[in-house]
Amino acid sequence: MVGGGQLARMTHEAGIPLGIRFKLLSASPQESAAQVVRDVVVGDHRDLDTLRRFAQGCDVITFDHEHVPTEHLRALEAEGVPVRPGPDALVHAQDKGVMRAALDRIGIASPRHRIVTDPADVTRFAAEGATGGDGYPVVLKTVRGGYDGKGVWVVRDEAGAAEPFRAGVPVLAEEKVDFARELAASVVRSPHGQAVAYPVVESVQVDGVCDTVIAPAPDLSGERAAEAQRMALTIARELGVTGHLAVELFETRDGRLLVNELAMRPHNSGHWTQDGAVTSQFANHLRAVLDLPLGAPGARAPWTVMVNVLGGDYPDMYSAYLHCMARDPQLKIHMYGKDVKPGRKVGHVTTYGDDLSEVLDRARHAAGYLRGTITE
Numbered sequence: 001m002v003g004g005g006q007l008a009r010m011t012h013e014a015g016i017p018l019g020i021r022f023k024l025l026s027a028s029p030q031e032s033a034a035q036v037v038r039d040v041v042v043g044d045h046r047d048l049d050t051l052r053r054f055a056q057g058c059d060v061i062t063f064d065h066e067h068v069p070t071e072h073l074r075a076l077e078a079e080g081v082p083v084r085p086g087p088d089a090l091v092h093a094q095d096k097g098v099m100r101a102a103l104d105r106i107g108i109a110s111p112r113h114r115i116v117t118d119p120a121d122v123t124r125f126a127a128e129g130a131t132g133g134d135g136y137p138v139v140l141k142t143v144r145g146g147y148d149g150k151g152v153w154v155v156r157d158e159a160g161a162a163e164p165f166r167a168g169v170p171v172l173a174e175e176k177v178d179f180a181r182e183l184a185a186s187v188v189r190s191p192h193g194q195a196v197a198y199p200v201v202e203s204v205q206v207d208g209v210c211d212t213v214i215a216p217a218p219d220l221s222g223e224r225a226a227e228a229q230r231m232a233l234t235i236a237r238e239l240g241v242t243g244h245l246a247v248e249l250f251e252t253r254d255g256r257l258l259v260n261e262l263a264m265r266p267h268n269s270g271h272w273t274q275d276g277a278v279t280s281q282f283a284n285h286l287r288a289v290l291d292l293p294l295g296a297p298g299a300r301a302p303w304t305v306m307v308n309v310l311g312g313d314y315p316d317m318y319s320a321y322l323h324c325m326a327r328d329p330q331l332k333i334h335m336y337g338k339d340v341k342p343g344r345k346v347g348h349v350t351t352y353g354d355d356l357s358e359v360l361d362r363a364r365h366a367a368g369y370l371r372g373t374i375t376e
């Protein structure tokens, strides 16, 4: 796996019972996964020769992020290295402009959008969608390189639209969707074309970062859930995805589903599956990448809630385990081995049960207690 973050750490964990020999390309020996994987190559994933050396002896290569240059993946593939997902699929998770164009082509709804050239063009884009007023606010995104809300701006006028162009990367303009909530539909697809769809979840973002995931999404009709799963399965098939695909969706106030973003790797919206589904997203990603039959994606409990643990003022979270574990025996703590810094995602918790509000309370309490914002 290329990339040494927590997703690689947890994918490695899922490979242990299968006896899979897991090799890692990590930017440094301190990264989350590099701390626990035995076979680590430390190197730069943007360097083709490093990737070539890493690929020697690998049966297949997969990723914990989308930052390997597409042309390097094409070169590896041309040299006979199986890359899953392959570059022709992965490019849609790397470049938001390419992704939006592909969704248009295959008839999957997303926010109104186009590539814009400068702030004056943003004003024209806004006016094209105006139903009164000037059409602002508009959402601007650099097509490459963003994550966790970095590389996304909500701009209210032409003066505010200057900033995104400074990076020198093409900029995508989108209508600001008036969404009721955000959902995620995840599927896993293998090279021989088998696919499974996980229950559709609700994801709650705070300051552009995923905070809470509720599985399944509350008050989602069976029809709407099936529509979201169908969209994700269609995207996986049409774009030739192998492995885990997370489709982030907006559910609009007038009842439509629009695709926001694609991730072709295990994803934060799927962490609940570690403890809440028959087969976790990490295990199924590995099975897909290795072209093994996929595991059942169904939920184990009526409700599973995942809450991310962000760093707080106390660097030592271990001392909070005693209270958290004693308070909720259903609770599972997943820490990533990262240094605790205020606001940094350092782990997550999951818990489950029959009553959603009670499960939510337990999960939020544990995450808050670990962070130090709740003290009893």
Ligand code: ADP
Residues within 6 Å of the ligand: 111, 139, 141, 146, 147, 148, 149, 150, 151, 152, 174, 175, 176, 177, 178, 182, 205, 208, 248, 260, 261
């Ligand atoms: P990233 O690649 O950083 O995750 P996203 O495209 O997922 O960026 O956007 C981050 C967040 O910004 C989304 O989860 C959503 O809350 C908000 N957002 C993004 N695009 C839009 C949009 N077109 N309309 C309204 N909100 C948006």
